[in-house]
Amino acid sequence: MLAHQDLPAVHKLYTNEQITAVDLTDLAEVFLAEGVASQDDLDHVREKDGGLGLFLRRIRGLDRQAAETAFADFMTSHDLSARQMDLLEQIIDYIVVNGRIDLKDLYQNSAFSRWPLDEVFGDEEVDDLNVVFLTLKTRAEPTGLAA
Incomplete structure (x- = not known):
């Protein structure tokens, strides 16, 4: 996630700004394109961890x-x-x-x-x-x- 700090969604999650569905879709596309996560990984996070935003916030923490x-x-x-x-x-x-x-x-x-x-x-x-x-x-x- 540190490699993606410049992405708006990562910045928003870290600084407690409201995340949007578009932000998370863009971030998921980057993760898929770069092989950071598979579609199954993303589906699992959405289902089991309360969504991609909450999962990433848990990993990265908050400013x-x-x-x-x-x-x-x-x-x-x-x-x-x-x-x-x-x-x-x-x-x-x-x-x-x-x-x-x-x-x-x-x-x-x-x-x-x-x-x-x-x-x-x-x-x-x-x-x-x-x-x-x-x-x-x-x-x-x-x-x-x-x-």
Whole structure:
């Protein structure tokens, strides 16, 4: 994927810009033409990994500035304690490496066992975090027809 960083779709995925079906179709065509993936590989990714955009985001991760920007409204709309900021920084670190996060990751991943989510954030804050998580996910899913 690093060899294709100059492609618009790869840049969009890395910087959390909305991906389109055309972007992913173009990227799939490059992968097929260069032998990076077979049609069966692409079909498998679409079926099992939530789509090409989510798969590639998971492999490449997310730009730190893009991850921090995704949480900017959350941080300004809540008066966060030091403990909450520490956990939020840990969440951002996870997203930078893994490309996205789900609420279940915060409950099931041992990386987050130091501070259980429900002990650090209230229900409203958890709901607001989940909105950010879902936005990160949907930006890696194409608008328009699925690719």
